[in-house]
Amino acid sequence: MSHSTDIGSPGGSPEFRDPADLAAESARIYDICAGCRRCYNLCPSFTHLLDAIDGHDGEIQALSAAEDRRTVDLCFGCKLCYPLCPYTPPHRWGVDFPLLMQRAKVVRADREGIPLRDRLLGNPELLGRLGSAFPRVANWANRNRLLRWGMEKTLGVDRRRRLPRYGRRFSRWFRRQTPPPGVGRSGRVALFYTTPVEFNAPDVGVAAVRVLWRNGVEVTCPPQVCCGMPALDGGDVAGATRRARRNLESLGRAVAAGCDVVVPGPSCSRMLKHEYPRLVPGPATEQVVARVHDLSQYLVKLHGEGKLERTFAAPLGRVAYHAPCHLRVQEIGFKARDVLLLVPGTTVGVLERCTGMDGTWGFKNEFYDASLAVARPLLRELDAIRPDLVVSDCPLAALQIEQARGAPVYHPVEALLAAYEGRALRSAA
């Protein structure tokens, strides 16, 4: 049986997909959690699990299949319980609760197949290509009440959820650019621009390139596909592994040519750093992963090397920075805050709260209300701060906050570019 410090990996261990092994491992970890309880109220999944165990007088074996299933369903994959837990590997108890939840989704997908909704949400490139081929139609359809009702009934995508907008594709913009003279003096990066930036938030990619160029960094955009996180979310290990292999091949060539890999989206950088070594274990993966940086992490590194331009033309005022879960679990500190604080006339309040979107969970009809409930403390804090500007590195978190407050949320690099260029950005609610 696979326990102690290794509960298996989707890419390597055959027992990872064995239902009996999973049941034994779930009972083992649930028992440890019932004794510890540190994560009670951390998320709906733990609250449900520990309440259910209490309902059975602490008897783990008495948990019903439905209670176990709901525990898995209510996990939205924020991964925050991992750094909180004192019993993660290399502790001999080897508790990895997020991996256990992911494993349960994979075993369920083996048994029941992957539902159409998860197949669609797990393939954001397909949706992105369709949406950006006909952006006006797609944006209209995503706002049309009747079509949204139909989408909810057939696909289970909640009709109240604001969907990402489609427009120009970032990669097309990039191909038409000519780098300014002198780039390369500060470094060379391969930009893993991410699917949301490619199809829904190209301005983030544009700002990233302009800020990097301004600071003397050469930027390439090697061939790339979605990082695979949405596929893995739905239990599609094969789909996630296929994407990981393609990206690793391409990014591996860029790294061999001397580039760092820079990623503007925390879910995608976490996927590269934490999941690729599990999906495609080996030294070639490790070589790429060692060079992966979150975008703000890279900018702070440039600053540490004395290479970041500090001539800013406008203050940012009172900034509220939402630190996304998938960045916090990378344990690299608050690099976006650090870089924005370099702008004179700027204060940054850090909000370490979950928005309850995490991947595809917040789009699903049955979890929409729970997703809003998770976001409520963050929204209350935002109202109390009354910021001039709200920033988040996560495009899905931004979607949730924008929908709730009716005001724009920017990526930190958009704020930095605006400060360089002397433009005022505002997120007045």
Ligand code: SF4
């Ligand atoms: S995941 Fe770790 S910290 Fe959280 S309840 Fe379980 S044992 Fe405790």
Ligand code: SF4
């Ligand atoms: S990964 Fe997040 S949602 Fe899942 S159990 Fe851990 S804290 Fe809860």
